[in-house]
Amino acid sequence: MKILIYDGTFDGLLTACFEGYQDKTVTEITTFDRYQPDLLQQPQEIITDKAKADRVYHSILTKLSAYTLENIYYAYLSELPGCDFLCLQYLRLCYQKGNKINAARQHPIIDGIYRLRFKVTRELDRMKGFLRFQEVAPLFFLAQIEPDHNLLPILIPHLQKRFSDQAMLVFDQKRNRALLLNGQQSTIIPFSQTEADNLLNNCKADEYAQLFRQYFQTINIPERENLRQQLNYMPHRYRKNMLETQ
Amino acid sequence: MQSIFDKLTILADAAKYDVSCSSSGSERQGKKGSLGSAAKAGICHSFTADGRCISLLKILMSNACSYDCAYCLSRRSNDLPRATFTPQEIVDLTINFYRRNYIEGLFLSSAILGTPDYTMELLIQVVEKLRLEEHFHGYIHLKAIPGADPKLIERAGMLADRLSVNIELPSEVSLQRLAPDKKKSAILAPMAQIHQGVVQNRNERKQFKKSPLFVPAGQTTQMIIGASGESDLQILNLTSALYHQFSLKRVYFSAYVPVNQDKRLPLLTSPPTFRENRLYQADWLMRFYGFRAEELLDEAYPNFDPNFDPKVMWAVRHLELFPLEINRACREELLRIPGIGVQGVKRIMTARRVAPLSFDDLKRMGISLKRSQYFITCQGKSISPVALEPTAILRALQPKANSPYEQLSLFPEPKMLTGMEVLA
Structure with a gap:
């Protein structure tokens, strides 16, 4: 009954997988943030080792597939309880049965991984739409989000392709991190609500926000009201950062 | 002088009965240093209280219509505030909404302002400004105005991602009765032209990878359900024919919302959304499941069942x-x-x-x-x-009925x- 604790980075997770791969007494992997001490389990700290992580990374790419690696990455980003250990189980299964096991959707581990992947990609698709920028300086835009999963790293390609001529800051309120990017570069930095508020307080009321709010009200057909459907597509937890539903 | 706020209110209100809002199917890529890209699967940016998505800024250029169609809110004989955007106003709205990630692009339509040619020219002006002056690479859906010159349609196709011509009503008889200014032939002509252009462009792009796109997201159409007496079978047969003849991407159905008092129109208490839903189910069965129209309905049972799909x-x-x-x-x-x-x-x-x-x-x-x-x-x-x-x-x-208990009724x-x- 061993529990591996890593630092929350992807390299850390891969190191944990490296250390725990042979050790059948490992029953759980978690991060320092999420770790809850437990009487029965014996904790073991994992020190992130870039060399070990790289070995796992390249081994997955060459012996398994890029698709498998992608699945592990999405599962890691989901940050849901149990997701880290599921990655280890998934890796063990893939190495044992070969890459073709990915087709076996009926297998509980494969199915678990796909469900995590689905949750993360669905939220990513939603966030591409629900993100709302405010112009805090000429051609510098700020958005605040509070996603269930850690979306900042996978939002980069979309934002860079689409808004290649503007600078952007996407603040993840839940994780106190921000993605700072423009058309060429991107970086993820620690950030706080006060810093975001400071930026927002400096800018004046946006005429286009007003116009869009009005557009949102007008384009609705009251005779066809269907709040249930609206809720299915746009859950309440996303609405507080969207200007039209605030 | 109307403010931009008033114009937006009037012209978004007039545009809301256009169903299509999809922003999918285009392969237009973003370009480094300029704004916008199209997403293959489309992106929904918000959802209104009627459950429909906001993907594109759906708006009319003008609602000062010279036609008088019975079912339409903007018809000539209705007494309501009229407004017309200038091309620059629409461009500013689009670009600024887009930069704030409110929308995926523009869906521009218009009432017939004077003549079809003049209206089409106005629409093209907007898109030219967006594409050539602002270098906007986002999604643009444009209405092809029936009766406009083929050269204008061609020009529109070179700039937009998607074109659509509304067929409005499922039969020529209804069209004559409810929309006397519109002709079936005038509606089908641009459809055929766009179809031909798309086929030709596809062949060209096989030979020359860099040849310019023509309507990369294809064309769609829309018809009103429940304003005239056609059966589901007639509607489905027409839909199937449109898919086969013009390779449309989508046929949209719009449950008739009673906006006008008119003797030619049926009296409805609410829009026939259930019927619309069944038609969409059948539409999907035809497009993705390999069903043919005649397998789903026939002369003996020309309408869909309300209780079973x-x-x-x-x-x-x-x-x-x-x-x-x-x-x-x-x-x-x-x-x-x-x-x-x-x-x-x-x-x-x-x-x-x-x-x-x-x-x-x-x-x-x-x-x-x-x-x-x-x-x-x-x-x-x-x-x-x-x-x-x-x-x-x-x-x-x-x-299942909602509750197992009910108030018994004599009737x-x-x-x-x-x-x-x-x-x-």
Whole structure:
């Protein structure tokens, strides 16, 4: 009954997988943030080792597939309880049965991984739409989000392709991190609500926000009201950062 | 002088009955240093209280119409505030909304301002400004105005991602009665032209990779459901013909919302959204499931059943093909099982290559057995609680009333089992 604790980075997770791969007494992997001490389990700290992580990374790419690696990455980003250990189980299964096991959707581990992947990609698709920028300086835009999963790293390609001529800051309120990017570069930095508020307080009321709010009200057909459907597509937890539903 | 706020209110209100809002299907790529890109799958940016998505800034250029169509709010004889945008106003709105990630692009339509040619020219002016001056690479959906010069349509196609011509009503008779200014031939001519252009462009791009795009996201159309007397069968046949003749991407159905008092129009208390829903189900069956229109409806039963979806109705009429063995049926057969969709079929086809599937496996894979259980076997076993006969299956599948208790009435509501009558 061993529990591996890593630092929350992807390299850390891969190191944990490296250390725990042979050790059948490992029953759980978690991060320092999420770790809850437990009487029965014996904790073991994992020190992130870039060399070990790289070995796992390249081994997955060459012996398994890029698709498998992608699945592990999405599962890691989901940050849901149990997701880290599921990655280890998934890796063990893939190495044992070969890459073709990915087709076996009926297998509980494969199915678990796909469900995590689905949750993360669905939220990513939603966030591409629900993100709302405010112009805090000429051609510098700020958005605040509070996603269930850690979306900042996978939002980069979309934002860079689409808004290649503007600078952007996407603040993840839940994780106190921000993605700072423009058309060429991107970086993820620690950030706080006060810093975001400071930026927002400096800018004046946006005429286009007003116009869009009005557009949102007008384009609705009251005779066809269907709040249930609206809720299915746009859950309440996303609405507080969207200007039209605030 | 109207403010931009007033214009937006008037012209968004007039545009809201256009159904299409999809922003999918275009392969237009973003360019370094300029704004915008199209997403292949489309992106929804918000959802209004009627459950429809906001993807594009859907707006009319003008609502000062010179036509007088019975079903339309903007018709000439209605007394309401009129407004017309200048091209620059629309460009500013689009670019600024886009930069704030409110929208995926622009859906620009217009009432007939004077002549079709003049209106079309105005629309093209807006798109030219967006594409050539602002270097905007986002999604643009443009209405092709029936009766406009073919050269203008061609020009619009070079700039927009999607063009659409609304067929408005499902038959020429209704069109003459309700929209006397519009002609069937004038509607079909641009459709044929766009179709031809798309085919030609596809061939060109096979030879020359860099040849300019022409309507990369294809063309669509829309018709109003419930404003005229056509049956579902007529509508479906027309839809099928449009898909075959003009390779449309989509045919949209719009449940008629009674906006005008007019003797030529039916009196409705609410828009026939249930009928619209059944038509969409049939539309999907034709486009993705390999069904033909004549398989879903025929002369004897020209309308869809309110209680059962078209696939269930088809399946109970063809029980000789069932039950299907999940582990052996081919893709075409799997697609015909009620309750199993395109995604489900894909999952089944991949998973069964590894090991034969059981009902538990299906459940775990997220395949609903609610409807499919009556029509399938897994490794020879069935879990259907009823016999494989139409009446038994329909009774089991009948939608449940909300509450088991009800106020008894001397004049009871008509019974629910209309599907059975079809079979009788």
